[in-house]
Amino acid sequence: MSSSIIGKLEALHPLPEDDKRLLHAVVGRGRTLKVGEHIVREGDHTDIVHVMLEGQGYRYKTLPDGKRQIIGYLVPGDFCDLYSFLLDKMDHGMAARTVCQVAELTEEHILMLTARPALARALWWSELVNAAILREWLVNMGRRTPSARVAHLLCELLVRLQVVGHASAHGFKLELSQAELADTVGLTTVSVNRALQRLRGAGLIRQTSREITIPDVAALKRAAQFDPRYLHFRQAREDGGCV
Amino acid sequence: MSSSIIGKLEALHPLPEDDKRLLHAVVGRGRTLKVGEHIVREGDHTDIVHVMLEGQGYRYKTLPDGKRQIIGYLVPGDFCDLYSFLLDKMDHGMAARTVCQVAELTEEHILMLTARPALARALWWSELVNAAILREWLVNMGRRTPSARVAHLLCELLVRLQVVGHASAHGFKLELSQAELADTVGLTTVSVNRALQRLRGAGLIRQTSREITIPDVAALKRAAQFDPRYLHFRQAREDGGCV
DNA sequence: CGACCGATTGACTTGATTCAATTTCGGTGG
DNA sequence: CCACCGAAATTGAATCAAGTCAATCGGTCG
Missing domain, CATH: 1.10.10.10 (Winged helix-like DNA-binding domain superfamily/Winged helix DNA-binding domain)
Structure with missing residues (x-):
């Protein structure tokens, strides 16, 4: 499950074995989302960091007249909102396009990860x-x-x-x-x-x-x-x- | 000169007086750029962080057929490439649209700034x-x-x-x-x-x-x-x- | 089998682009 | 101070491409 994350981060920056083990332990197997289910809604506040493990999602913004603009795709290995505990309100929503597995990390998890220099660098890079x-x-x-x-x-x-x-x-x-x-x-x-x-x-x-x-x-x-x-x-x- | 930076960062996150003094000291008065002059070219590597102090610039990408897309404006107070020492090559260029004053900070400067929690947070936020x-x-x-x-x-x-x-x-x-x-x-x-x-x-x-x-x-x-x-x-x- | 959703099609309308002037304006030099 | 220059703004006409609308097709799921 967490192999996609490791794949992605290593495509950006090599990681020591220890860091991969930590990632694996922190991420777990995630929660299953149904098609169309929201990961986070526009305007929500969340202090959880979501990581796409399996399946695909998208980021979107809705216009007052109901039109929608997709502003990004979430594929396995993507950190959806690494910065969520900084922001008071999400300026865009994220939803599952297929059935997904999504990990939910707390600020402590993220601090554990970013305490490792290679991981911090890979995340920054992502x-x-x-x-x-x-x-x-x-x-x-x-x-x-x-x-x-x-x-x-x-x-x-x-x-x-x-x-x-x-x-x-x-x-x-x-x-x-x-x-x-x-x-x-x-x-x-x-x-x-x-x-x-x-x-x-x-x-x-x-x-x-x-x-x-x-x-x-x-x-x-x-x-x-x-x-x-x-x-x-x-x-x-x-x-x-x-x- | 550095008042625009402080204005912008404080619009994001309040800063202690000490941090403002540090910013002021680090930034200095900057280099003057002529209209149209490049701040950084597409494909360049740089380990300097540019900060727009006065004037305006833009970010752009050029297409193989010569068309250009402007992908951002740089106004006073903007950090142009906070991440430049991470990246090997800029994926876009930046140029002065008017006469500008641009500060050039080294990695050490940035480390000094990000050692201050409020400043780090404001920069991350920016x-x-x-x-x-x-x-x-x-x-x-x-x-x-x-x-x-x-x-x-x-x-x-x-x-x-x-x-x-x-x-x-x-x-x-x-x-x-x-x-x-x-x-x-x-x-x-x-x-x-x-x-x-x-x-x-x-x-x-x-x-x-x-x-x-x-x-x-x-x-x-x-x-x-x-x-x-x-x-x-x-x-x-x-x-x-x-x- | 029938309902439904997404893909496909064609006819028509709308609106952006292209092209080629022409005008405006700020700056220059006489 | 005024005539002139070049860059940018503005205009109109013709073209072409994308949007709209509405119908049809195709497959999937109850």
Whole structure:
């Protein structure tokens, strides 16, 4: 269960065995959430840190007129709200998109973890990556075509899921509705549908019921202008990007 | 010079007098940057932390096809890259939009500052606000109309500049070209121009050469669906928003 | 089998972009 | 002080792409 966390953090910074054992002990096996269940609501205060162990979730904001914008995906290994005991109120909500296992850590747990220099550094780094993802998403929405936006998102998910062992070299389980995709990339479902069609038509992706296959990852990355360096994973840092 | 930093950090968390004195001593008066000069380039490594003392800058990313997306504004009091010595390479660039004074702090300076609990907390908090701004911008680009996007940006700048004493109750110096606005909100200059016209037509803003006036701030906030709580400033936390 | 949800489609509308002037404005130099 | 220059703002017309609306298709689950 906690292997995804270790996978992710080690992608950022190597960890001593002791730290991994501590992580394992602190995290436990987590609570099960049903599809659609909230992890934290907008405006809530919580002093618990949630960690996604299995399954996927998303961060979102709701507009006064009811529209929704998804502002992040939570994949296994992600710390959802490392800073929750600092904030009085969450400025966004988080919900389970699939059935999830979520660990709930207290401030004491976090202090135990951050007392270890390597862990503290890896956690700090993971927050930097969260911010980097937001910046890249901004570029995505601001300056890319619909198909490139969708392609970029798929590339990002591929890499993030690979790091935690939830994606193969050429694809992953896609449990995203087109409506969610639309609320993520700032388009309508119809446009997302057509963007996916274009990607399929160009042979860049292949979709079966709930699985997505990327026959030529480099080609999709090119189409998406995807440069994995923003994720700051160690491999990506060494490859030096794909654009 | 360092009063803007103190203003900003105190808007997040109260600081003891000693901490303010330390800040003042550490920051000094900064280096002067010319318009357009880079603070840090994309891909650079730096182990200096830059702090905006006077003037304004922006964060940006460049796309392979030459397009640019502005992903943040730097106003007086902002720490530009608090995490720079962690990162090997900046995933985005930062440049001066006006003549600026920028302080350059070393890792030792930062360690001195973060050794003080109140300062550490305020700095940590300022990073949370940076992330919150990115999330709000994502909502802006994804789900708001052109005029609301522009209006929202203006509201945000108003509040952020007010906190550091660079805006009055009803306006501020606007040194933003329409091209920069366009690269910020994901539109073309023409669309931005028309969005501004609509806002002016509705009496929500008034522009003279390099100054923007907002006759009825609440009205503009309403039009922009601007809820200042995401900035997590202490006043805003107490008001409880305007939507 | 029928209800339902999500994906898909087509026709139409709306609104943003593109392109190419034209105007405005601040600053410059005569 | 005024004419001129260049950058930025503004405009209009034509184009094109995304949104809207509404219907249909496909599969899943009671």
